[in-house]
Amino acid sequence: MDDDAKRLLRAWLIMAGLTLAAIPVGHATTMRPLGAGLTLLLLGLAFVKSALLLHDYLDLRHAPRWNAGLRSGILVLLGIIVGLSLAAGLA
Amino acid sequence: MSQADGRAAGDPFAGLPGHPMMWILIGSELLVFGAALIAFSAARLQDPAGFAEAQNHLDRLTGLINVLVLVTSGLFAALAVGAARIGNIPRTRLHLALASLLGLVFLGFKGVEYSSDLAAGFTIDSGTFFTLYYLITGFHALHVVLGLVIFAVVFAWPSHFNVETGAAFWHMVDLVWLLVFPVIYLVR
Numbered sequence: 534m535d536d537d538a539k540r541l542l543r544a545w546l547i548m549a550g551l552t553l554a555a556i557p558v559g560h561a562t563t564m565r566p567l568g569a570g571l572t573l574l575l576l577g578l579a580f581v582k583s584a585l586l587l588h589d590y591l592d593l594r595h596a597p598r599w600n601a602g603l604r605s606g607i608l609v610l611l612g613i614i615v616g617l618s619l620a621a622g623l624a
Numbered sequence: 625m626s627q628a629d630g631r632a633a634g635d636p637f638a639g640l641p642g643h644p645m646m647w648i649l650i651g652s653e654l655l656v657f658g659a660a661l662i663a664f665s666a667a668r669l670q671d672p673a674g675f676a677e678a679q680n681h682l683d684r685l686t687g688l689i690n691v692l693v694l695v696t697s698g699l700f701a702a703l704a705v706g707a708a709r710i711g712n713i714p715r716t717r718l719h720l721a722l723a724s725l726l727g728l729v730f731l732g733f734k735g736v737e738y739s740s741d742l743a744a745g746f747t748i749d750s751g752t753f754f755t756l757y758y759l760i761t762g763f764h765a766l767h768v769v770l771g772l773v774i775f776a777v778v779f780a781w782p783s784h785f786n787v788e789t790g791a792a793f794w795h796m797v798d799l800v801w802l803l804v805f806p807v808i809y810l811v812r
Contacts, residue, residue, distance in 0.1 A: 537706045545699040552691045559810035561684040566676065566812055579806045582695075583799055590702045591795045596639030599647075603654075607803070610658045617665035618811050621672040 544589035551578045572618050576611045583607050641705070642789030650796045653767070657760070657800045661807050664756045671752065676812040678753035681746055686737050687809040690730050691801060697726035698798040701775075701791040708787035716782045723794065724775045727768055734765050757808055764804060767797045 534542075559575045560567060567575065584604050587593045593600035637644040668675045704719035741754075748758040771794045778790035 535706070538703060541699055541702050541706075545695060548695045549692055552688060552695065555688060555691075555806065555810065556685075559684070559806060561688055561810060564680045567810070572811055575806050575810055579802055582802050586695075586698065586795060586799050586802065590698050590798070591792060592641055592702075592705070593639075595641075599640055606654070606658075610661065610803070613662055614665045614807055614811070617662070617669060621665070621668045621675075 541589055544585045548582045548585055551582050554578060566622075569619050569622065572622075573615060576615055580608060580611055640792075642785065642792040646789045646792050650792060653796055654800070657764070657804070660756075660760050660763070661803060664760065664807060665811075667752050667756060672812075674751065675753045678746075678751060678757075679809065679812055681741070681744060682757070682809055683737050683740065684809050686733050687805050690733050691805050693726050693730045693733065694798045694801050697723045697730070698795055700726065701794045704782075705784070705787050705791050708782055708784040711784075713782055716787060717779055720775050720779050720782070720787070720790075724772055724779075727772050727775070727794075731765060731768055734761065760804060760808065764797070764800055767800070771797050 555561060555575060555578055558571055558578065560571070584607075587600055587603055593603070637647060640647050700719045700723035704716050704723060707713075707715035707719055738758075746754050748755055771790075774790045774793055778786045
């Protein structure tokens, strides 16, 4: 297995692990509400997975400005969603 | 190294894999899905209890399994790019076929999920939550179908440039589901 394949497999393992972590973090098997902390953690997991996908799957490590720009855009999007979700929890 | 490495210095698309037009499409699609997820979250503000109640009828584990399916499909798409880079056409086609097969598995799970929702009486008219749920996930599923069509074309003409371009679209579809799943299925 070459270095690129090893890198991709490592990224896949981390993304799969973070996806499985969403079961307890997102209370995927119950109907319990999440609260602010778990909402932040859950969307934080989604951000890390997105960043890995951009860096390794899309290979944007060779286009650092695009990598940073897209990562920043996703961070802003998730920030807005966190804000709206927390506001809904307070409503 | 991507096909784009041959581009002139100062080219804004330098370093990006695949055709520049695909990146314009990817950017516009991310903006559309981003706006849709913001609209979904804003609508939740109007009726948080109703959204939470409606969300409890979704099959969260199937949605999560579909994250794993697409992430694994993305791995094979990325491996196809690597195989195409060294001119290994049989391996490129094998990885493309596996990525496509998992795309079909994703659509199969989504179809089962829709059937279950509809059988339980939850249609696109069953309130704001379900209207947005069907629109956003349905629009995403259409992108999966388009990605499969692109892979079929790339399978027939598996040059490195074509495989990079097709895989870039597929990773965008994967990325969108990474964001759609927690926002629609889990946040409450």
